[in-house]
Amino acid sequence: MLDEIAQAxxxxxxxxxxxRADGESGEQARERIFAYLEELRTTQRHGLYRAxxxxxxxxxxxxxxxxxxxxxxxxxxxxNRIVYASNHRSHTDYLVEPLVLDDNGIRxxxxxxxxxxxxxxxxxxxxxVTGAIPIRRNIKDPAYLxxxxxxxxxxxxxxxxxxxxxxxxxxxxxxxxxxxxxIHAALTANCTNLVILPTAxxxxxxxxxxxxxxxxxxxxxxxxxxxxxxMVRYAVGxxxxxxxxxGAAIPVSDVNPQSRTDVLALTRLIRARISAQYxxxxxxxxxxxxxxxxTKRDLESRINxxxxxxxxxxxxxxxxxxxxxxxxxxxxxxxxGIIVLESGRFRVRERSVLRYYARSIEHLLATPGRTH
Numbered sequence: 088m089l090d091e092i093a094q095a096x097x098x099x100x101x102x103x104x105x106x107r108a109d110g111e112s113g114e115q116a117r118e119r120i121f122a123y124l125e126e127l128r129t130t131q132r133h134g135l136y137r138a139x140x141x142x143x144x145x146x147x148x149x150x151x152x153x154x155x156x157x158x159x160x161x162x163x164x165x166x167n168r169i170v171y172a173s174n175h176r177s178h179t180d181y182l183v184e185p186l187v188l189d190d191n192g193i194r195x196x197x198x199x200x201x202x203x204x205x206x207x208x209x210x211x212x213x214x215x216v217t218g219a220i221p222i223r224r225n226i227k228d229p230a231y232l233x234x235x236x237x238x239x240x241x242x243x244x245x246x247x248x249x250x251x252x253x254x255x256x257x258x259x260x261x262x263x264x265x266x267x268x269x270i271h272a273a274l275t276a277n278c279t280n281l282v283i284l285p286t287a288x289x290x291x292x293x294x295x296x297x298x299x300x301x302x303x304x305x306x307x308x309x310x311x312x313x314x315x316x317x318m319v320r321y322a323v324g325x326x327x328x329x330x331x332x333x334g335a336a337i338p339v340s341d342v343n344p345q346s347r348t349d350v351l352a353l354t355r356l357i358r359a360r361i362s363a364q365y366x367x368x369x370x371x372x373x374x375x376x377x378x379x380x381x382t383k384r385d386l387e388s389r390i391n392x393x394x395x396x397x398x399x400x401x402x403x404x405x406x407x408x409x410x411x412x413x414x415x416x417x418x419x420x421x422x423x424g425i426i427v428l429e430s431g432r433f434r435v436r437e438r439s440v441l442r443y444y445a446r447s448i449e450h451l452l453a454t455p456g457r458t459h
Contacts, residue, residue: 099241101236102120102234105229129197145322147183159284166280169247169281170243172284174288177294181200181204181219196248199219201222202221239269239276252357258300261447265355270353284337287332287366289330297440337360363403366403369405369415369416371444375444380433394408394412402448424436
């Protein structure tokens with residue numbers, strides 16, 4: 088028997104049109120859509136969500152959660168359906184950002200997450216407790232794409248949603264271009280009270296920095312169990328702050344989902360808002376100013392120059408001087424094995440990882456790619 092959501096998906100105009108136009112038999116097409124619907128099915132049990140001692144708690148407790156501009160969320164919750172759109176730095180984003188909302192008495196939304204996160208016990212928690220929707224990225228199957236968009240549109244009639252316009256995590260460290268798929272799906276929900284809430288997450292240290300930086304470009308989808316084992320390894324001695332910054336809600340009632348121009352313009356606006364909100368932390372400016380070998384005085388001067396430029400551009404600064412940046416970033420980066428202080432000079436030990444942090448603020452600088 089079909090549940091309410093499945094019936095609503097099958098009744099949507101785009102799904103009906105696909106079933107009529109598909110080259111295979113109608114029954115085969117329906118079976119494929121049913122299979123994808125079963126895969127996408129998710130449930131959030133908020134009581135369990137709050138009471139749950141998360142399996143990744145040993146890692147979570149090492150990340151100090153901080154929020155900024157929460158009033159934008161509070162205002163948006165008054166009579167609106169919210170789609171949170173965030174940049175994507177780490178697997179811990181899926182945990183940190185919804186927990187920031189829950190910490191402040193705001194019910195976490197459903198969250199669109201890569202399907203690789205849905206194996207084993209953690210996958211069961213995502214599917215039946217936190218309300219995560221498994222997403223197959225880069226798939227071209229029309230049956231999947233029409234089912235995914237229809238499912239997201241129907242879920243938005245009852246639930247808020249959190250998703251990452253970049254798709255997967257940034258392996259290079261930079262803010263990647265935004266994709267339009269889920270933004271378009273949200274617009275087709277036809278919710279007159281729908282708003283997009285741009286959200287930015289920034290870390291002093293990203294848990295998977297060494298893993299991501301050495302690849303720079305994602306080549307294959309590795310099993311999450313393997314990635315989790317690597318994360319646990321790099322969690323030894325790991326401590327970080329996570330800043331989650333919320334922006335003003337973007338109303339979308341005037342955006343035509345059938346207009347590619349409108350959808351692209353909205354996507355660019357969302358990315359620009361996320362970019363402007365991104366918290367600039369000491370490790371990022373330290374990395375952007377660093378040379379293969381440099382004295383503390385010269386490094387401080389270079390950081391101050393970068394901070395002057397960022398100030399002019401009205402960046403969201405979490406550091407105000409070169410001295411502060413060095414005091415707060417040098418020890419964590421050295422402990423992480425990224426730099427070393429020898430004979431009064433800072434030297435680079437892990438150039439790819441240092442560049443990963445430098446690229447995280449390239450979108451805020453006039454001359455990107457100028458470091459190292």
